[in-house]
Amino acid sequence: MFTLSFRHDFRVPDFVSSALRPLPLLPLEIFLQQLASSIVARHPDILERIGRTDRLRFGIDPSDVPFAVEIELHHSVVGLRVLRSFDERLLHARITGTLAALIGLVDGEADGDALFFSREIVVTGDIAAVLALRNAVDAAEIKLLSEALALVRLWISQPGKLLRGLLADEPRRGYATDNERTQP
Amino acid sequence: MTPTTGKDMELICPAGTPPALRVAVDAGAHAVYCGFQDETNARNFPGLNFSRSDMAAAVDYAHQHGTKVFIAINTFPRAGAATLWHRAVDDAAALSVDAVILADIGLLAYAAGHYPDLRLHLSVQAAAANPEAIRFYVDAFGVKRVVLPRVLSVAEIADINGAISCETEVFVFGGLCVMAEGRCSLSSYVTGQSPNMHGVCSPASHVGYHESKGDLVTRLGNFTINRIPAGQPAAYPTLCKGAFRANNVSGQIFEDAVSLDASTLIPALCRAGVKALKIEGRQRSRAYTKAVVTQFRAALHAMASGAEIPHSVLAQVSEGQSATCGAYLKTWR
Structure with a gap:
């Protein structure tokens, strides 16, 4: 079993961030959507712990890379978009921090309150939703690198899964349609 | 008073979720305290706490590893809704937990009357801070241990231990409340909800x-309760840690944003007759635990x-990223 362990105060160097900027977002979106779906499938207790049945849209904003992620939870479905920037009005809550700090939170290596005290993460919007998400994710004992490697292995062994993601609307499966994307 | 040598001092650790409990057990906790997923405990936060089945599995895990489990049922039952609190005591007893941590006199009476073999600890929320109050709880309900409020110096704790027959437990690390535990209405004043109820x-x-x-x-x-300049550590969003302006002076008028860290006082607390050391933080992560x-x-x-x-390396996880010995030394004004 691999574990992801590195300092949560690590910051992606500017030249790396600049090099990432021209790259298309769709492949990353497909990967992250399938990763999020597989994590929720493996850890259904995440949604149980969050305990909200209303549609929740979180903006995850890694401050040291040139993209951001919108995650939408609705019942047992998770939808995901990778964006250059958010429309704040469509988010219920936003979490900003370095990529390492955000991964550290998911992976259980970092403490959310400590990152908040040190100003390494900033949270805005529906704080109850953020707290529920933070506690649910911490309780799920997610090993992000292992989950990602499992997905890569799946893609290698079943290339059709990747192809379906590329051809269909797989990345945004479960996501609200544009008509449904009302302000919280 | 039960003399303690240090070797028999217990470390009582928080767990807000089953994985946090396992982390605490694996890291060497002598006992773990936790709560059900409702307002019967003082950390009723979104996404936190244990379902009944979670708790049963957690008790099994802890007991298999020789660790005790205490269930905190330490809020005060609302009139007309006491059934929720009674059911929590019933379920804790059925799960064969090692103790329940209670604050309310009525709930103590319920537990003592229905489950005479269930070990009762008095929560810090009861604010029992003198021998007479503690003896009342011991005599009336058979309380075996009192969690002392964080208002006492080490010398005062020694005096109390010399005058009572039950064990005492004190906080050694974590967030601090204003010095009137179980009696604070600041949150209720602003939001209508309090830790007590x-x-x-x-x-x-x-x-x-x-x-x-x-x-x-x-x-x-x-209300805007704080405005923290860039680069300065943040604090919990409580009124007691807020910054205000009064008489042309701006600052934190209730409490500084700082955590308790009494690790250097453990030998003194041991000599004062303390049986158990408690860590605050059921709302915190597995990493913190x-x-x-x-x-x-x-x-x-x-x-x-x-x-x-050993020198403490816990400043990073502390509120305000700094620590105090709090009332134990009473070095403040």
């Missing part, structure tokens, strides 16, 4: 943050072997 201080649903010119602005209910429990187990091990207490 609803298990939440400054509920997240009433909290808002935004950044303004680099400052972190904290709102609670309809592992770091703090490991640090304090090392401290207890050092004391038992006659070595110096």
